[in-house]
Amino acid sequence: MRLETIGISGAVKRLASWTKPVGRVVLDILLPPRCAACPQEIAEDAGLCPACWATMPFIEHPVCHRFGTPFTHEIGVAALSPRAIAEPPEFDRCRSACLYQGPAKDLVHALKFSRRRELADPMGRWMARAGRELLGEAALLVPVPLHRVRLIKRQFNQSADLARAIARHGGGEYQPEVLRRVKNTRPQVGLTAKQRQKNIRGAFVVPPEQRGLIAGRRVVLVDDVFTTGSTVEACARVLLRQGAVCVDVLTFAVASDWLET
Ligand SMILES: [Zn+2]
Numbered sequence: 001m002r003l004e005t006i007g008i009s010g011a012v013k014r015l016a017s018w019t020k021p022v023g024r025v026v027l028d029i030l031l032p033p034r035c036a037a038c039p040q041e042i043a044e045d046a047g048l049c050p051a052c053w054a055t056m057p058f059i060e061h062p063v064c065h066r067f068g069t070p071f072t073h074e075i076g077v078a079a080l081s082p083r084a085i086a087e088p089p090e091f092d093r094c095r096s097a098c099l100y101q102g103p104a105k106d107l108v109h110a111l112k113f114s115r116r117r118e119l120a121d122p123m124g125r126w127m128a129r130a131g132r133e134l135l136g137e138a139a140l141l142v143p144v145p146l147h148r149v150r151l152i153k154r155q156f157n158q159s160a161d162l163a164r165a166i167a168r169h170g171g172g173e174y175q176p177e178v179l180r181r182v183k184n185t186r187p188q189v190g191l192t193a194k195q196r197q198k199n200i201r202g203a204f205v206v207p208p209e210q211r212g213l214i215a216g217r218r219v220v221l222v223d224d225v226f227t228t229g230s231t232v233e234a235c236a237r238v239l240l241r242q243g244a245v246c247v248d249v250l251t252f253a254v255a256s257d258w259l260e261t
Helices: 002-030 050-055 082-086 102-112 117-130 148-154 158-170 193-200 208-214 230-241
Strands: 094-099 139-143 218-226 246-254
Touching: 050 102, 094 102, 094 117, 102 117, 102 158, 102 218, 102 246, 117 158, 117 246, 139 158, 158 218, 193 230, 218 230, 230 246
Parallel strands: 094 246, 139 218, 218 246
Antiparallel strands: none
């Protein structure tokens, strides 16, 4: 009886290993994989077509040591942009995989609004590469949270999906409960600096049961796009007040109006 059971389970396993690729082939015929950023059919799922790949605005070094925005020419190790000197942020360093334009913008929209959650994996892989100097075993990966009303509406937090993918590809400890958004803020874009600060004030808290987790730890905040920076600044302020030793930021894209010259 026991041998028979092993025999059946072995046969099922073998069948599964044959049917998986067959199923995949059938699926690819019915639903051919498409480029993550445009409708072009491609050979491999969750990849980019050659045209989108060629125009992906990946950020390459040299970059501003604080904001991670690209410089047009090499100006030395740990160089700072004029903005980083004039308005030093609450966080230590920010790194982004690409500029928020072209196919990168399409990817962010596809993940967030078309619920293409499978895109978080390649996007997280590129983020892990861009943020390799921030990651490591000791870092806590904390996604910028959504307010529960927005979470119910969207059904998932794209930043949490990205943080999970970064942990998988680049290391770090995924901790999605460290920050809670207690205020359902309106979008920051279009507001003045003063209005942004007022809008975001008191929006984030570290719940009491999470405080022991961040005391003395390095935190890497994860978000999809760095636009004005006021959201991650507000998060960093709360985390530092609650005992984090250092807060860095890792985003998929950074708005191109922060381009340094
Ligand atoms: Zn494409």
